[in-house]
Amino acid sequence: MQNFEFHRPKTIAEAVAALKSSDGDGKLLAGGQSLIPVLKHELAMPSALISLADIGGLDEIRLDGDNLAIGAKCTHAQVASSDVVKNTIGALAKLAGHIGDPQVRNRGTLGGSVAHADPAADYPAAVLGLGATIKTDRRAIAADDFFTGFFETPLESDEIVTAVLFPKAEKAAYAKFASPASKYAIVGVFVAKTGGGVRVAVTGAGPKVFRVTEMETALASNFSSDAIKDIAVSADDLNSDVEAGAEYRAHLVGVMARRAVDAANG
Amino acid sequence: MGSIGQPLKRKEDHRFLTGRGKYTDDIVRPNQAYAYFVRSPYAHAKINGIDKAEAEKADGVVAIFTGADLEGIGGVPCGWQIHNKDGTPMAEPPHPALCTDKALFVGDEVAIVIAETKAQAKAAAQLVMVDYEPLPAVSSIKAAIAEGAPLVHADAANNRCFDWHLGEKDPVDAAFAKADHVVEMDVVNNRLVPNAMEPRSAICEYDPSSDMTTLWTTSQNPHLIRLLLGAFVLQIPEHKLRVIAPDVGGGFGSKIYLYAEETVVTWAARKLARPVKWTAERTESFQADAHGRDQIGHARLALDKDGNFLGLHIKNKANMGAYLSTFAPAVPTYLHGTLFAGVYKTPAIYVEVEAVFTNTAPVDAYRGAGRPEATYQLERLVDKAAAQLGMDKIELRRKNMIPKEAFPYQTPVALQYDTGDFIACLDLGLKSADWDGFEARREEAKKRGKLRGIGISTYLEACGIAPSALVGQLGARAGLYESATIRVHPTGSVTVFTGTHSHGQGHETAFAQIVADHFGVDFEAVDIQHGDTSQTAFGMGTYGSRSLAVGGSAIVKAADKVVAKGKKIAAHLLEASEADIEFEDGKFTVKGTDRSKTFGEVALTAYVPHNYPIEEVEPGLEETAFYDPKNFTYPGGCHICELEVDPETGMIEVCNITVADDVGRVINPMIVEGQIHGGVAQGVGQALYEGCIYDDDGQLLTGSYMNYTMPRAADLPMMTVGNHVTPCTHNPVGAKGVGEVGSIGVTPAVINAVVDALSPLGVKDIEMPATPQRVWAAIRAAQG
Numbered sequence A: 001m002q003n004f005e006f007h008r009p010k011t012i013a014e015a016v017a018a019l020k021s022s023d024g025d026g027k028l029l030a031g032g033q034s035l036i037p038v039l040k041h042e043l044a045m046p047s048a049l050i051s052l053a054d055i056g057g058l059d060e061i062r063l064d065g066d067n068l069a070i071g072a073k074c075t076h077a078q079v080a081s082s083d084v085v086k087n088t089i090g091a092l093a094k095l096a097g098h099i100g101d102p103q104v105r106n107r108g109t110l111g112g113s114v115a116h117a118d119p120a121a122d123y124p125a126a127v128l129g130l131g132a133t134i135k136t137d138r139r140a141i142a143a144d145d146f147f148t149g150f151f152e153t154p155l156e157s158d159e160i161v162t163a164v165l166f167p168k169a170e171k172a173a174y175a176k177f178a179s180p181a182s183k184y185a186i187v188g189v190f191v192a193k194t195g196g197g198v199r200v201a202v203t204g205a206g207p208k209v210f211r212v213t214e215m216e217t218a219l220a221s222n223f224s225s226d227a228i229k230d231i232a233v234s235a236d237d238l239n240s241d242v243e244a245g246a247e248y249r250a251h252l253v254g255v256m257a258r259r260a261v262d263a264a265n266g
Numbered sequence B: 001m002g003s004i005g006q007p008l009k010r011k012e013d014h015r016f017l018t019g020r021g022k023y024t025d026d027i028v029r030p031n032q033a034y035a036y037f038v039r040s041p042y043a044h045a046k047i048n049g050i051d052k053a054e055a056e057k058a059d060g061v062v063a064i065f066t067g068a069d070l071e072g073i074g075g076v077p078c079g080w081q082i083h084n085k086d087g088t089p090m091a092e093p094p095h096p097a098l099c100t101d102k103a104l105f106v107g108d109e110v111a112i113v114i115a116e117t118k119a120q121a122k123a124a125a126q127l128v129m130v131d132y133e134p135l136p137a138v139s140s141i142k143a144a145i146a147e148g149a150p151l152v153h154a155d156a157a158n159n160r161c162f163d164w165h166l167g168e169k170d171p172v173d174a175a176f177a178k179a180d181h182v183v184e185m186d187v188v189n190n191r192l193v194p195n196a197m198e199p200r201s202a203i204c205e206y207d208p209s210s211d212m213t214t215l216w217t218t219s220q221n222p223h224l225i226r227l228l229l230g231a232f233v234l235q236i237p238e239h240k241l242r243v244i245a246p247d248v249g250g251g252f253g254s255k256i257y258l259y260a261e262e263t264v265v266t267w268a269a270r271k272l273a274r275p276v277k278w279t280a281e282r283t284e285s286f287q288a289d290a291h292g293r294d295q296i297g298h299a300r301l302a303l304d305k306d307g308n309f310l311g312l313h314i315k316n317k318a319n320m321g322a323y324l325s326t327f328a329p330a331v332p333t334y335l336h337g338t339l340f341a342g343v344y345k346t347p348a349i350y351v352e353v354e355a356v357f358t359n360t361a362p363v364d365a366y367r368g369a370g371r372p373e374a375t376y377q378l379e380r381l382v383d384k385a386a387a388q389l390g391m392d393k394i395e396l397r398r399k400n401m402i403p404k405e406a407f408p409y410q411t412p413v414a415l416q417y418d419t420g421d422f423i424a425c426l427d428l429g430l431k432s433a434d435w436d437g438f439e440a441r442r443e444e445a446k447k448r449g450k451l452r453g454i455g456i457s458t459y460l461e462a463c464g465i466a467p468s469a470l471v472g473q474l475g476a477r478a479g480l481y482e483s484a485t486i487r488v489h490p491t492g493s494v495t496v497f498t499g500t501h502s503h504g505q506g507h508e509t510a511f512a513q514i515v516a517d518h519f520g521v522d523f524e525a526v527d528i529q530h531g532d533t534s535q536t537a538f539g540m541g542t543y544g545s546r547s548l549a550v551g552g553s554a555i556v557k558a559a560d561k562v563v564a565k566g567k568k569i570a571a572h573l574l575e576a577s578e579a580d581i582e583f584e585d586g587k588f589t590v591k592g593t594d595r596s597k598t599f600g601e602v603a604l605t606a607y608v609p610h611n612y613p614i615e616e617v618e619p620g621l622e623e624t625a626f627y628d629p630k631n632f633t634y635p636g637g638c639h640i641c642e643l644e645v646d647p648e649t650g651m652i653e654v655c656n657i658t659v660a661d662d663v664g665r666v667i668n669p670m671i672v673e674g675q676i677h678g679g680v681a682q683g684v685g686q687a688l689y690e691g692c693i694y695d696d697d698g699q700l701l702t703g704s705y706m707n708y709t710m711p712r713a714a715d716l717p718m719m720t721v722g723n724h725v726t727p728c729t730h731n732p733v734g735a736k737g738v739g740e741v742g743s744i745g746v747t748p749a750v751i752n753a754v755v756d757a758l759s760p761l762g763v764k765d766i767e768m769p770a771t772p773q774r775v776w777a778a779i780r781a782a783q784g
């Protein structure tokens, strides 16, 4: 790990200023569960780390009309155990409760997870699957516009995620096939029926989280696992590694989607 | 009464659980510097030059050394020499401690950078410019033996290390000629990374005023390290080289060997006259700890029409990696070929093993070492035979087992079993696992959409290594006895110095139980010391489940000497004849009287010899004994695994594991059970999770926990552990050994269970590790 400057701003404005003054070479530090491993392996060598620890108001969970607003600094453990989350989008609480291990869940945050946009992370499936909105210090970005590529988002180098707004769901469930080694998703499928329609979002399988529109259409007319049992996902653009080849992943997308639909139907 | 047989809590755990263990990386010496190794990023490369000028200018750099600087010191030696079928010795290419002209695997040590801080050493290492010329590599056994394969070592033709055999071929050929059935199969024993929780570490300090070199290192056998390093590499006489292996956080074999890193650290600390410390990062552990297993083979079993085994022919190939690690050649040979009788009375066995070099990390003993490979091959073959002949797999085993009346039993592959009761273990296992009730459980699982399977392995292993004369004939370059010194203090408390080394096995507890009972003193009054060559008599260390059987026996011998001397002293004090003194429950008593002296009184007299038979015995009460075993010991038993497969995803859940073992006499049942739990976890790991993969270019694809799957607590069920004891007949403890039974016995039971679960779908075999993707692929292939 290379040396870096360490800042601990008290406000978002100070944090933005610190990011600006580091010429795009500074990094926000939230729970550190993705960033610290990156630094240890020297995959990134930022000149400064700007900690969000002292910035207030980013760790609230509240109902905001038809949306559930979760602050960027909320840890996975907080989301997993929140009654508000459990009562409005139970699937989200469950998803958070199965990320990594207890240490990771007690440190890692929602904001860090979406900003990092790891193609095997769990939250992106919920964000895209529910059609959520990512709020930053300067704008609101729709989920469909947010996950643009492999570890890639439209966030600017000095932009800070402040919250994610999740629409309430009539039905929702997440089915994850975890890597036996890392416990990240080899394939995770989030299925939801909200005021905005039916969505099926897949994480782990491709270079970024993506939707399966064919399944969405089928489920819109018949929200049952039977409706999608013959829909095959092409292996063409899927990931292949020592744990799972593309064909296996394509197969698992079908299995996990059906399981998610069954779970969503209770 | 007595403490033997009691599940006493482990003495050592208090310091481990409260963070007070003292590991090598915790050792801090004044003015110490830190080392970081420059490692080859290529599996095979010519080194055209090394430019260290930039690196030498970096902050804090003390020195940088390359292979050229080490000229004149010996290479890292191999401790076992195997002979080929034709009697010629194996190929034994040199292993320079730092690469000279070529790097032979990813992670090979190319240079050492020593700096004031660890961060500085690491930063400077990135500035060492090595001019590599990448060469074609061989990263698997198959690639190594292919026509025209690139050579790992110029002087090892066809990449062959040795071509070895054991047993007689003619009787085996005759058995096949008259067989009614022949069952054959190919088996792969996957490559494993040992993954001790504590990474390897070494710190060496040289004191020019006394010319003394002290090396603290993560070792299972400090004396062996001293011998190899002192006598073979650096030419330091033993009395000037002290090796200390303090608390060590797991070894599983990987910390037996002398490694390049500790060798170079020692050399550099002497050269600089400054302490030098190195601790591996986890990535380095993956790359450069000696790996385990990695064998492929073909097995053929001849049977008569009733299912009696007539003959067995094994033809295997083993991967040695790029260099010969300390015990590597012994693993696929004498720790492997000798195991093919297993628990069966197969009359004719012939084993052929060819070992090859590849551009991968060296491969050596890993928990079980050779015996898991043999057991897996044999127990898969027996299951396949049952299926092929349409016989019940239990009855086929039972019918071929060596009956308990047959001991001592001479196998066709060198070993002579002293004792055992395989059928009793089998019956105990079947009963504890409710084998007969399994079909109902299978049906119930089916209703939940799961395929449930049950698998068994009945196995035997050879440990307690080993009679020195015998292993000498087999190629060992060392003896395999063990030492013990018992120092009875004036007030009757006791310190025991053992040549074994505890790195998780609980010696401080189990050995204390033996001594406490032997002397009739309190368990708390006995302390076990190990790991420092300046304190203990020359001992061979801990591996091959030998510590209790061999080290414990040395302790008993030393304790007997203490008692013998005590009798002389007591006889004097009691004015009786020595022949009339009996020792029991801590008291020396004149036979048939109530006149006695306690152990403590006798000890005090030995150190305050005012009224003392000084003409006859010396003062003091301290004895040393060496014990050389008469035979190997033969633990064995029956492991049963029940699991469920999710046929849609291929995911396996292990539901229960039943162990019915005979590990000989049990000193501490809790420690025995703990050893079995740990071994079983690693055995399940080999079967279902762990697989070390190099790509065709020799790059390590599974170099971290992101994709190398270790078994975790949540992956394992509660285990039922039963014991059917037949004490070892030839050592004074009666113990056989327990450290490796789990990783030897359970692996085939798990795979037999997977195949059993999948057999309704037509799956006949599956390669380890049986990952979800492999299971899914096997189902797909079977269903066409």
Ligand SMILES: Cc1cc2nc3c(=O)[nH]c(=O)nc-3n(C[C@H](O)[C@H](O)[C@H](O)COP(=O)(O)OP(=O)(O)OC[C@H]3O[C@@H](n4cnc5c(N)ncnc54)[C@H](O)[C@@H]3O)c2cc1C
Pocket (backbone or CB within 6 Å): A027, A028, A029, A030, A031, A032, A033, A034, A035, A036, A052, A072, A073, A098, A099, A100, A101, A104, A107, A108, A109, A110, A111, A112, A113, A115, A116, A118, A120, A121, A122, A123, A155, A159, A160, A161, A162, A182, A183, A184, A185
């Ligand atoms: C052992 C282990 C297992 C894991 N398993 C899983 C798993 O199963 N599933 C899963 O989804 N994840 C898993 N993770 C990742 C974990 O969920 C991380 O917590 C998460 O990905 C990042 O959150 P963080 O708060 O730790 O962010 P950090 O690591 O602090 O930051 C990550 C990135 O986001 C940026 N960032 C952080 N906060 C903000 C913000 N508010 N605005 C803009 N940018 C920001 C940082 O600059 C950095 O680039 C695992 C991690 C570990 C160590």
